[in-house]
Amino acid sequence: MNKFIRKINKLSILSIFILLSGCTNELDVEPGDPNAFLADDFYSDPESYREGLAGVYANLSLTGTDGADNSNIAGLDAGTSQYGRGLWNLQELPTDEAVWSWENDPGLRELNRNTWTAANVVLRGMFGRTMTSVAFANEYLRQTSESALDSRGVDNQLREEITTYRAEARFLKALAYYHMMDLFGKAPFVIVDDPVGAYQAPVYERTELFNYIESELLEIIPQLEEPLENEYARADKAAAWMLLAKMYLNAEIYTGEARYTDCIDYCEQIIAAGFSLAPDYLTLFMADNDVSAARNEIIFPLVSDGVVTQNFGPTTVAVNGQVGSVEANAADFGVSPGWNGAIRVTQEFSETMLNGSYDSDERNTLITEERSINIPDIAQRNTGYVVAKWSNLTSTGEAGSALEIVDTDFPMFRLGDVYLMYAEAHLRGGGGSLDTAVDYVNQLRQRANNPLRVSAGELSLDFLLEERMVELYWEAHRRQDLIRFNRFTGGAYNWSWKGSTPNGIAIDQNRRLYPIPGASLAANPNLTQNPGY
Known part of the structure; x- marks a missing residue:
């Protein structure tokens, strides 16, 4: 593990002064640590x-200063308030890709069934965690301003390094606001110069x-490291390009203006930057994906480690959650058996994998024996198929460093998604080449040992929505994809337990956005509730 990732555990030190000077009322962040110290003392060492x-x-x-079970957001447990897990819950559980078995877990029943309200604790956790990212980035930018550096006598060589550091902090702030834009459609807009404390920020729609x-991304790109030249898990130009490409792909949803040509442009820049598909698809989701050949496909990950960077994040959830109650196959994934049966997939997901196009495809990891394809009762964990995509074993078969919290990093952005984004943006009128789009899709099928190749005449938007599911399931993309394809709300496409019925029913258009959590509305009178809630 590289040295920068080890430094991530420094949150146990750094967060103390950030939380003490942060917007504690608005973010509902609880300081509660007696070992406070001055920022100037901390930054006395270059x-x-x-x-x-x-x-x-x-x-x-990380979620707090005292290990994986600790949360620095008041009133929320570590799982509910973890960034990647919140993103995973909100992008996967309301869709056809995942069903959470233990519906007594706070907030998850409503996500399973598309019946959430502003009181949902998972929504509160994600809203608070993303705004905490904004607060952390702002504090770092304050502490690295020209005036702060002048006061500490920082030399020119270090200032050049700090210029890149600041660009990365700004990227992380932009990433947080991207997730707020996608999930909630608005956010308190807090800038570096705003006063800290109980500040009621204006709201950006x-x-x-x-x-x-x-x-912001266009401004910082020249200051970021070149693609693949930064330390692993730090943002580079390609991470910023990817975030722009994601925004442009979904721009019609966000702003009403098509930006598919811009999406194509940034996909092309990423593809030309030197990334490559992992030779083996499943190595992308194994415990050594930070050092194996999979690393060269991952553009930006969220890190996890059973010892150093412990968290109950999306990969810990996915690996433990996919262990079947019938199969008791925890050892196959390098974890302990305590989560048997937590997550299954819907009948519609399974039918797609079994429609004849993916019979020998390595992305089809369905386990079907001794199980029914449907889930008539969510509490019955022996019904519905399970998958075997994620693992806490390395690509060479060795176990991770712990048996519950996994070593597997979460590939938030990766090249395989870029290939599919290019193909979709082309079909939506963004330009590019049809032959290139077909080639990218077929490269993914070839990598998965699928003998079927798509032709130019077969490449369609419906085909790509299916192919995105097969390539990217459980990677926190599905809700966004279904919304973009107009399949999430309404009744154009129903799946099991959509709308809280076994066979699925139409849901209202307002559910394309999540409600603003009640606690956030109470903390900031500038916030207003989204329509329909």
Whole structure:
């Protein structure tokens, strides 16, 4: 594991002064640590600027100062308030890709059944965690301003390094606002110069957020490291390009304006930057995906480690959750058996995998024996098929460093998605080449040992929605994809337990956005509730 990732555990130090100076009322962040110290003391060591940046990254993985069970967001447990897990819950559980078995877990029944309200604790956790990312980034930017560096006598060589660090912090802030834009459609907009404490920030709506994120990314790209030249898990130019490409692919949803040509442009830049598909698809989801050949496909990960960067994040959830109650196959994935049967897939997901196009495809990891394809009762964990995509074993078969919290990093952005984004943006009128789009899709099928190749005449938007599911399931893309294809709300496409019925029913259009959590509305009177809630 590289040295920067080890520095992520410095959150146990860095977060103390950030939380004490942060917007504690608005973010509902609880300081509660007696070992406070001055920022100038911390930054007296030149290495601390790098450590401070690691603390900003840490909010994507860690939840507090005292291990995986600790949360620095008041009133929420570590699982509910973990960044990647919140994202995973909100992008996967309301869709056809995952069904959470234990519906007594706070907030998850409503996500399974598309019946959430503003009181949902998972929504509160994600809203709070993303805004904590904004607060952490702002504090780092305050502590690395020209005036702060002048007061500490920082030399020019270190200032050049800090310029890159600051660009990365700004990327992380933009990423947080991207997730707020996608999930909630609005956010309190807090800038570096705003006063800290109980500050009631103005609110940016979706178009304003889109414009801010776009301009911020375009401004910082020249200051970021070249693709594949930064330390693993730190943002480089390609991470910023990917975030722009994602925004442009979904721009019609966010702003009403098509930006598919821009999506194509940034996909092409990423593809030309030197990334390559992992030779074996499943190595992308194994415990050594940070050092194996899979690493060269991963553009930006969320890190997890059973010892150093412990968290109950999306990969810990996916690996443990896919262990079957019938199969008791925890050892196959390098974890303990305690989560048997937590997550299954819907009948519609299974039927897609079994429709004849993916019989020998390595992306089809369905386990079907001794199980029914449907889930008549969510509490019956022996019904519904399970999958075997994620693992806490390495690509050479060795176990991870712990048996519950996994070593597997979460590939938030990766090249396989870029290939499919290019193909979709082309079909939606963004330009590019049809032959190139077909080739990218077939490269993914070839990598998965699928003998079937798509032709130019077969490449369609419906085909790509299916192919995105097969390639990217359980990677926190599905809700966004279904919305973009107009299959999430309404009745154009129903899946098991959509709308809280076994066979699925139409749901209202307002559910394309989540409600603003009640606690956030109470903390900031500038926030207003989304329509329909």
